[in-house]
Amino acid sequence: MELKDLKTGMVVETRxxxxxxxxxxxxxxxxxxxxxxxxxxxxxxxxxDMTWPDDSDLDIMKVFKPALRKFSIMLSDERNCIWNREKVRKMTASEICKELGYEVEIVKE
Incomplete structure (x- = not known):
């Protein structure tokens, strides 16, 4: 999902x-x-891509399409999540080896 896909009535959740x-x-x-x-x-x-240039706390992580209701209920409704940003897991080379269970050699693409 991209910024251009957001429509009036959707709810977004930041990081x-x-x-x-x-x-x-x-x-x-x-x-x-x-x-x-x-x-x-x-x-x-x-x-x-719905990320904020300087502050990752404002990155959009989820998008919901709630039913039309009272404002506070629309913001709290978690039932109709239509998009969820996959979280990137940062790991060191040694953590990757431990996770995989064998040694790896990191090469540049």
């Missing part, structure tokens, strides 16, 4: 766990939360 209701206002995407809002494609936009 820090905050949820925002997506609203398209005059062609600009905003996330409206319980304690504020964020512009997704304004002056300092998210990248097309």
């Amino acid at each position: 820090d766990g905050t949820k925002y209701l997506i609203v398209n206002q005059d062609g600009k995407l905003y996330g409206i939360g319980m304690n504020g809002y964020m512009s997704l494609d304004g002056g300092y936009p998210h990248k097309s």
Whole structure:
């Protein structure tokens, strides 16, 4: 999923766990939360892959398509997750060897 795929009424969850209701206002995407809002494609936009350039806490990790209900219920509804970012696991070469159970040689592609 990419930033351009987000539509009004969807809910996104950032890496820090905050949820925002997506609203398209005059062609600009905003996330409206319980304690504020964020512009997704304004002056300092998210990248097309829904990551934030400088602060990974604002990376979009999940996208939900909730039923139309009370605002707080829409933000808390976890039932209809339509996209989930795969978390990248960082490992050292020795951790990779331990996980695989044998020695590996790391080569540059």
